[in-house]
Amino acid sequence: MPTRRTFLTQLSIAAALTQLPQQVLGTATSNTIIKPRRIKPGDTIGLINPAGATFNAEDIQVVKETLAALGLKTKLGKHALDRYGYLGGTDEARAEDVNTMFADNEVNAILSIRGGWGCNRILPLLDYNLIKKNPKALIGYSDITSLLVAIYARTGLVTFHGPVGTSTWNQFSLNYFRKILFEGEAVKMENPKTTGDNLAQTKDRVETITGGKTKGRLVGGNLTVLTAMLGSEYLPSWKNVILFVEDDNEQIYRVDRMLTQLKLAGVLQQLSGFIFGKCTKCEPGEGYGSLTLEEVLNDHIKPLGIPAWYGAMIGHVENKFTMPVGVEAEINADAGTIRLLESAVISS
Numbered sequence: 001m002p003t004r005r006t007f008l009t010q011l012s013i014a015a016a017l018t019q020l021p022q023q024v025l026g027t028a029t030s031n032t033i034i035k036p037r038r039i040k041p042g043d044t045i046g047l048i049n050p051a052g053a054t055f056n057a058e059d060i061q062v063v064k065e066t067l068a069a070l071g072l073k074t075k076l077g078k079h080a081l082d083r084y085g086y087l088g089g090t091d092e093a094r095a096e097d098v099n100t101m102f103a104d105n106e107v108n109a110i111l112s113i114r115g116g117w118g119c120n121r122i123l124p125l126l127d128y129n130l131i132k133k134n135p136k137a138l139i140g141y142s143d144i145t146s147l148l149v150a151i152y153a154r155t156g157l158v159t160f161h162g163p164v165g166t167s168t169w170n171q172f173s174l175n176y177f178r179k180i181l182f183e184g185e186a187v188k189m190e191n192p193k194t195t196g197d198n199l200a201q202t203k204d205r206v207e208t209i210t211g212g213k214t215k216g217r218l219v220g221g222n223l224t225v226l227t228a229m230l231g232s233e234y235l236p237s238w239k240n241v242i243l244f245v246e247d248d249n250e251q252i253y254r255v256d257r258m259l260t261q262l263k264l265a266g267v268l269q270q271l272s273g274f275i276f277g278k279c280t281k282c283e284p285g286e287g288y289g290s291l292t293l294e295e296v297l298n299d300h301i302k303p304l305g306i307p308a309w310y311g312a313m314i315g316h317v318e319n320k321f322t323m324p325v326g327v328e329a330e331i332n333a334d335a336g337t338i339r340l341l342e343s344a345v346i347s348s
């Protein structure tokens with residue numbers, strides 16, 4: 001039978017553990033950052049569908065033609081046109097395509113065809129040792145956040161929150177994609193500054209939450225996906241991270257709930273900076289029944305006292321930044337700029 005002293009000792013240990021930020025328990029970050037090789041004309045891009053299903057083969061043909069226009073060849077995943085309900089095949093099939101593309105010596109980089117839902121389901125099925133030994137640029141956004149963050153956390157491999165195959169590959173998005181992934185530039189990213197027919201800029205404005213500059217590693221992606229990963233072993237250390245998030249078609253109270261969850265988990269308190277990109281179709285609606293996104297961000301982010309803003313070109317929008325996950329950057333919350341402090345890729 002346990003003695004009183006044993007009981008008190010166990011109680012003290014339990015109390016100490018509860019004082020640790022939640023994500024310190026089970027943090028899986030690799031200490032060594034690995035950069036993939038840059039993409040070159042003539043390279044082969046592996047196309048995968050690790051989340052939602054692609055219902056029309058024509059969509060894949062458009063992706064192939066888009067990449068061909070960039071001088072790139074493509075290799076389609078074995079299960080890219082599979083369907084299991086709303087998923088792009090079974091969990092095992094989708095994970096197999098991810099692992100196979102990393103193992104394939106003919107494939108130089110990997111691009112998700114689309115987002116959707118389902119990547120969280122395959123995280124336990126990925127071969128992280130294989131991925132670490134065969135580093136390649138993995139690119140996508142939305143639900144692909146799961147893969148980007150988990151692979152970075154488990155292997156140290158820099159991944160890329162950027163366009164998916166079915167995105168709009170316009171000049172704005174392509175400019176950052178090329179400079180970061182083809183040319184290896186340490187770019188400065190900033191919103192378009194156009195007024196159109198107006199006297200003042202009305203679109204893509206920067207709204208500062210707390211001014212100032214700060215440095216840290218970029219980590220982030222879709223807010224819903226990230227909060228659904230809390231408590232797992234697939235998230236990195238948040239200490240001195242610049243967190244960037246975006247979302248789509250979420251009511252404001254849900255954004256409030258997710259930011260509250262990040263705060264209760266001890267994530268927000270460890271950050272050096274914060275960027276909220278676009279929250280597409282996230283208006284409060286008619287009447288007086290909701291807080292605004294601005295009010296929610298002021299409630300949760302302003303008290304942190306760290307440089308922060310919202311409105312960056314990150315999210316479910318046509319004009320997109322390509323954000324390297326795991327790379328050191330400096331942000332200016334007054335100007336709304338992100339400056340990479342190093343190349344995200346290696347030249348050979």
